[in-house]
Amino acid sequence: MRALTELTGLVVPLDRANVDTDAIIPKQFLKSILRSGFGVNLFDAWRYLDQGEPGQDCSQRPLNPDFVLNQPRYQGAQILLARENFGCGSSREHAPWAIADYGLRVLIAPGFADIFYNNCFKNGLLPIVLPAEQVERLFQETFAHPGYQLHVDLVKQEIVTPAGEILTFDVDAHRKLCLLNGWDDIGLTLQHLGEIRAYEAQRIIDAPWLFS
Amino acid sequence: MSGQTLYDKLWQSHLVHSEPDGSALLYIDRHLVHEVTSPQAFEGLRLAGRKVWRATSAVAVPDHNVPTLNREQGITDAVSRLQVETLDRNCAEFGIVEYGMNDVRQGIVHVIGPEQGLTLPGMTVVCGDSHTSTHGAFGALAFGIGTSEVEHVLATQCLVARKSRSMRVWVKGRLGVGVTAKDLALAIIGQLGTAGGTGYAIEFAGPAVSALSLEGRMTLCNMAIEAGARAGMVAVDQATLDYVRGRPAAPTGSVWEQAEAWWRTLVSDEDAQFDCEVTVNGSDVVPQVTWGTSPEMVVGVTGAVPDPDDMSDAVKRSDGQRALNYMGLTAHTPITAIAVDKVFIGSCTNSRIEDLRAAAAVLKGRHKAASVKLAMVVPGSGLIKRQAEAEGLDKLFLAAGFEWREPGCSMCLAMNADRLEPGERCAATSNRNFEGRQGAGGRTHLVSPAMAAAAALAGHFVDVRDF
Ligand code: SF4
Numbered sequence: 001m002r003a004l005t006e007l008t009g010l011v012v013p014l015d016r017a018n019v020d021t022d023a024i025i026p027k028q029f030l031k032s033i034l035r036s037g038f039g040v041n042l043f044d045a046w047r048y049l050d051q052g053e054p055g056q057d058c059s060q061r062p063l064n065p066d067f068v069l070n071q072p073r074y075q076g077a078q079i080l081l082a083r084e085n086f087g088c089g090s091s092r093e094h095a096p097w098a099i100a101d102y103g104l105r106v107l108i109a110p111g112f113a114d115i116f117y118n119n120c121f122k123n124g125l126l127p128i129v130l131p132a133e134q135v136e137r138l139f140q141e142t143f144a145h146p147g148y149q150l151h152v153d154l155v156k157q158e159i160v161t162p163a164g165e166i167l168t169f170d171v172d173a174h175r176k177l178c179l180l181n182g183w184d185d186i187g188l189t190l191q192h193l194g195e196i197r198a199y200e201a202q203r204i205i206d207a208p209w210l211f212s
Numbered sequence: 213m214s215g216q217t218l219y220d221k222l223w224q225s226h227l228v229h230s231e232p233d234g235s236a237l238l239y240i241d242r243h244l245v246h247e248v249t250s251p252q253a254f255e256g257l258r259l260a261g262r263k264v265w266r267a268t269s270a271v272a273v274p275d276h277n278v279p280t281l282n283r284e285q286g287i288t289d290a291v292s293r294l295q296v297e298t299l300d301r302n303c304a305e306f307g308i309v310e311y312g313m314n315d316v317r318q319g320i321v322h323v324i325g326p327e328q329g330l331t332l333p334g335m336t337v338v339c340g341d342s343h344t345s346t347h348g349a350f351g352a353l354a355f356g357i358g359t360s361e362v363e364h365v366l367a368t369q370c371l372v373a374r375k376s377r378s379m380r381v382w383v384k385g386r387l388g389v390g391v392t393a394k395d396l397a398l399a400i401i402g403q404l405g406t407a408g409g410t411g412y413a414i415e416f417a418g419p420a421v422s423a424l425s426l427e428g429r430m431t432l433c434n435m436a437i438e439a440g441a442r443a444g445m446v447a448v449d450q451a452t453l454d455y456v457r458g459r460p461a462a463p464t465g466s467v468w469e470q471a472e473a474w475w476r477t478l479v480s481d482e483d484a485q486f487d488c489e490v491t492v493n494g495s496d497v498v499p500q501v502t503w504g505t506s507p508e509m510v511v512g513v514t515g516a517v518p519d520p521d522d523m524s525d526a527v528k529r530s531d532g533q534r535a536l537n538y539m540g541l542t543a544h545t546p547i548t549a550i551a552v553d554k555v556f557i558g559s560c561t562n563s564r565i566e567d568l569r570a571a572a573a574v575l576k577g578r579h580k581a582a583s584v585k586l587a588m589v590v591p592g593s594g595l596i597k598r599q600a601e602a603e604g605l606d607k608l609f610l611a612a613g614f615e616w617r618e619p620g621c622s623m624c625l626a627m628n629a630d631r632l633e634p635g636e637r638c639a640a641t642s643n644r645n646f647e648g649r650q651g652a653g654g655r656t657h658l659v660s661p662a663m664a665a666a667a668a669l670a671g672h673f674v675d676v677r678d679f
Contacts, residue, residue: 031291033251033298054291093252093359115358122360174235185360186262189368192229192237196370199228199239209463209471210241210335211268 002124003182009078017083039101082109087116215481222353245272247299249340253363254302280617319593322560329459348445349429351478377487383420385495390677393428394660397435398500409441420494427566447479504535519543555587559624562641563592574665575612581671
């Protein structure tokens with residue numbers, strides 16, 4: 001997993017509530033056997049004017065000029081500003097895969113759906129929950145200032161605005177550690193290698209039928 | 213100190229490591245794998261240069277994408293074919309046993325696990341599929357996981373988990389004639405609601421549960437997830453042992469004795485405390501039919517489509533109205549006045565031999581109504597199909613105008629060619645009646661196999677107890 005300690009990045013504002021995983025990555029793309037390459041289909045139904053199908057060359061498709069991700073001023077954004085209950089719906093991990101593949105690293109919203117929130121951390125994304133008024137203010141500032149950037153510092157758990165204002169956020173200690181170090185859960189679990197082996201060794205004696 | 217619940221015992225016997233904050237490493241005994249949620253997990257292993265920790269703990273089977281007709285011609289849909297071929301390749305590369313599409317042991321992942329004895333009491337069983345709760349019927353701790361977790365289990369044989377709260381659903385009395393585990397499951401979901409079990413591991417217990425066959429217990433645990441619970445389970449008893457004994461992967465000889473001694477302890481202690489207790493009277497349960505787009509939208513066959521205006525809160529009212537619009541139904545319509553276009557008998561909920569026998573018994577010597585466009589039976593596995601044919605059930609189905617298909621998930625989720633057309637109404641023995649689940653615009657009514665068979669004969673829902 002890619003580590004994340006701090007970054008200064010362009011902010012793109014997605015101004016709607018209850019964005020579900022079907023909107024993030026529509027179901028026709030779930031037949032893919034890959035973990036990568038979903039970025040071109042992120043928000044597919046909103047982003048393009050035609051009907052998206054797996055395996056298309058998306059560079060030839062007509063873009064929806066009204067969709068925020070398509071606006072020139074937001075190209076290269078690394079921070080997504082979103083509204084309440086982002087990522088609701090199915091548990092598909094294709095949603096965070098698509099977001100990360102697109103190039104986003106940090107998501108800021110007043111709230112995220114549970115499973116989606118978990119899935120983000122497994123894929124090098126930092127979802128940050130801020131009070132609704134703060135999120136609202138960030139939306140207004142982003143709209144008002146082309147090129148609006150935020151500095152996100154995971155070590156200090158703070159966001160610094162261009163005006164120098166500091167917004168602090170909470171994050172689970174275990175998840176923070178993983179993200180800072182780029183450890184995926186697997187890497188972390190393998191630190192308990194000795195314990196897993198010891199458990200197995202005892203288990204083979206106690207319940208040999210499980211190992212045949 | 214009070215005694216332990218079955219869930220406590222299963223949890224504790226699989227703890228590898230626990231953190232002060234409550235998160236734990238849980239050892240996984242059995243990992244079932246299918247083609248839809250595994251390709252990226254295997255790719256992840258390859259990218260990180262990791263090996264599979266214990267390949268013999270995993271067994272794979274393609275089920276979601278496989279065709280149920282003309283299988284010898286292979287899969288015509290190129291994208292589906294690639295997903296199945298990828299599973300074949302991954303299993304070969306990582307040394308995992310796979311029951312390929314044309315293996316007689318192939319079938320729905322949650323059907324073949326118990327059938328082969330791959331699911332045993334006391335195990336932790338996981339699969340990248342929410343209906344993994346099915347395997348809890350054996351006194352196992354079984355739950356669905358996401359793709360990153362599939363990779364995690366492949367690489368470490370463990371899962372990072374937090375203990376759920378415990379709930380016991382006590383079913384007193386006895387199910388009446390013509391009332392099945394499916395009806396009980398739907399009635400329980402109707403009572404709890406689809407989020408009623410969220411955050412809980414549910415143990416089903418009581419005389420009406422003990423009286424169920426293992427097939428029936430699987431149906432019940434299968435639908436625990438539709439009540440929001442990740443895991444459902446039933447304590448081990450003589451019926452469990454009788455079902456497991458002699459299965460291909462079950463222990464034998466002195467190892468069996470050793471296993472049995474432990475398995476017999478897999479019951480909740482008399483003085484165990486549950487975080488939540490719910491009681492249901494099994495004797496009151498009548499055959500159930502769902503009317504809406506969520507499994508909790510269910511009524512007895514003797515009832516009528518409810519009126520959203522009578523519902524307690526605003527959210528339920530608007531959900532109910534939206535569901536009625538989608539389903540093309542009006543409030544107060546008697547359930548038995550609802551005509552069906554198609555009938556689907558299958559899925560990991562109801563495709564085992566007992567289910568097929570129950571449906572065939574209703575159909576015997578009769579023919580489906582002319583108004584029913586398609587009635588199909590999709591056995592849960594190749595072995596169930598073979599057994600049904602040995603019992604002559606296929607003949608009964610064919611004579612009744614049903615199609616007799618090859619095993620797989622089929623029209624439960626319509627990822628293969630089997631699906632509803634927009635507006636079509638289906639009596640289905642599966643587990644989800646979500647919008648579009650069986651095909652865009654399709655309308656699903658969840659019922660038991662016997663109720664589905666009866667609906668095929670009448671052309672509309674009928675009370676199977678009157679047959
Ligand atoms: S039969 Fe349906 S619910 Fe069961 S595993 Fe297959 S798709 Fe899922």
